[in-house]
Amino acid sequence: MHAPTPSKAHPWREETVATAQLAGPLILTNLAQSAINATDVVLLGWLGARELAAASIGVNLFIAFLIFGMGLVMAASPIMAKQLGARRHSVRETRRTVRQAMWAAITLSLPVWAILWHAEPILRLLGQDPALSANAAHFVRPLMFGYLPALCYLVLRAYVAALEQPAWALMVSVAGVITNALLNYALIFGAFGLPRLGLFGAGLGSAITQTLMFLGMAVVVTTHPRFRRYRLFGRFWRADWQRYREVWRLGLPIALTLSLEVTVFNAAVFLMGLIGTTSLAAHAIAIQIASLTFMVPLGLSQAVTVRVGLAYGRRDPLGIARAGWTAFVMGVAFMACMAVVMFAVPHGLVGIFLDEALPENRAVIPLAVSFLYVAAFFQVFDGAQSVGAGMLRGLQDTTLPMVFAAFGYWVVGMGTALWLGFGLRWHGVGIWIGLALGLAVVSVMMLGRWLRRGRLGLVPQIA
Template identity: 35%
Template sequence: MLSQLGHVMVNFVDSVVVGHIGKVPLAAVGVGVSTTSVLLVLGVGLSMGSVPLVAAADGRRDFPELGRLLVASVWTNALAGLVLAGLGQLVPYLLPWLGQPAEVVVLAGPWVQVISLSLFPLMVFQGFREFAEGLGLTRQAMWLSILGNVLNGVLCYALVYGAWGAPEMGMMGSAWATLFARTLMAVFMGAYVLRAKRLRAERAAVTSWLPEGTTVRRVVDLGAPIGVQMALEVGAFATSLLMAGWLGVTTEAAHKVAIDVASMTYMAASGIAAAATIRVGNLRGAGNLLAARQAGFAAYWLTFGFMGVMAVLLIATRHAVPYIYISDPLVVEQAATLLLVAALFQVSDGLQVVGLGALRGLEDVKVPSVVALLAYWAVALPLGYFLGFKMGMGAPGVWTGLLVGLTIVAVVLLLRFLRETRPEYAAALPVAGEHATA
């Protein structure tokens, strides 16, 4: 949970530091984060393709396969990082066409170009991280995420405000701080995997540091649908921010505050989902489908309890939390309203992400991608547009559409997990290491 939170804590720190400059820079960071987050989660989802494969191979104690997966994971993610960083350089040219306020677009473009460069070291970090986490080694990524966020926070404050002798760069300082912090995280995560005594057997099984095509294809076959599913979900939330921008800078800034808070609780639940992927995949690889089913249920109940508590906290603190970001009373008022809607979808949001994690452990990734496409883009966004603009509800209407979409995904994925882990379906499940189909 803590290492997953690392991804959004970077955005949280950037938003808090930049938000005190004013609502226009805060809105600009919001647009930048929303547009680049689609690329980020596409890459993170791709990196997750190695986790169930590593977990299953570890369950079988198949060291030659683990050696091939280590090489494939690092190469696949590094190359994907280069592509994503390059695509990110093109995003600023699209911003003027998204209907955002002109003053926001001017500030967001350069910020996006720098933050996109950090996608390469982030993906290198993910390549090493997901291999280690597939083996159940999660603490290392946690500590590096904490270190990276502390470093990012210090550098962000120094570069934005020109503190401690650093140059005063305004909101651009937050982007450069993130690039430096993610680079350091990649270096240390790689050093751990390539030097730790705990992984000596896995490294010894590596026969070549050039990737094997078959293994790379298996990682991509699993990772690409995960990345697409995550991009569809985050893309829906990014589109909701753009819709908020059509309502003005104040609404866009309020949306940015609320989505930051909701993202933190979501990523905490995503940590439980990642644990579900590892445990379900490992137990399935060991041939124990009943225990894999129980591991999935444990993740569901943990998430239900955690997100229920988060919902209550959001309701109780919705008028105070926005002041962490900004003191503009109009932004705070609108953000408090959106946080109330966010509280209502906490449980649905948590259960849908843990359902995705449990199904990934079964190497079941294609059907969840289709479910996400239909729920978010055929139901949530059209409904949100109708409620927000045709019915005059504004941003709360847009968020109500997201609530409906998240609930649909949560229910469908729970039913699918129950179906795919029935004892009578055990024989029909693909052999561990093979890609599952619908």
């Protein structure tokens, strides 16, 4: 069932329902993707501490490239939404976008594979232990072949979301969580008659899971009556350089924006390591909690790109405003509730990860709690910048938001973190305050651009 276009009688209520119907499965899909990574961490923890450490640095290298690729193929979403808004059954234009987003994924995968194949010397160049780097490369080499199918799965997920049928991606993701757990357990520990491959098995299992998830989505879009008439894979080899360039034009700034945010948090991990292992452990717990709450505004961001894009394609300025503000209020309200929870029960949240009765945890717990207080402060800003970026993506406005991210995260955020953390010796709390300030600056700039969208010519005139 296609989500309704808001009627004249109750437009705001119907927009809220449409946004919730679209965002709900996307949020759950994001949580399922996170569950795949969490499962790998648990299983490798059973294998051993050194194996877990090696996989951690290996997967961080892999995810840095995956985030960039994810941003690139996310360009498919606003392009398709605009086309479907202008013409609800825009079969040919939608097919062009899906195909060329996959072409872009293939183009990007070739150099990424070449880089990841040399993960060991790269990690050693970054100052990692030689033995740990060798083990990490043993994990990354099979894992890297899941890169292309992961990106192609994301393209198909964007396709079903643009058609406002995201539940199919959710079902495939849930199946992927189960498959990944069983397959990785079997390949890591040699269960179910399969060989015991340890770290290599973990990487191989994850790559196979990503491939199966893409194939699962491919089966859905080629057999389901709602999707198959688009014939996405028909004459896939035919070049379409105009649409290919459009994907790169919109997608490259999105990729850089996401990478700027992710890398500033990666740099924070490095800074925490310079302070000490206690700060590093406390940071890991606090950032895990903050990452979990972030899945909701992330899903709303993906949904609002579609909803704004549909109104943009209809040349409907009122619909654009309604779609954007509805998702923005939902995202900020949720994160405000999460901020209250973090302020109210920080010890309870940290206690999920650490046992207060153990002596080795007594120094970590109060530090993690102090980080959570800062995280509570930046929850609203984190939600605002994420949904705000999605609103602007719906208007196909991606270049200046990339500049906002560079300035906010790296100039303001990292600059403040270094000054407070090391200059004033506020240590870990100073670093977290810097991260919070960076998010705040980005959110204000994103919102300011959205408020000036008419004067900036981002919104089309009524046809």
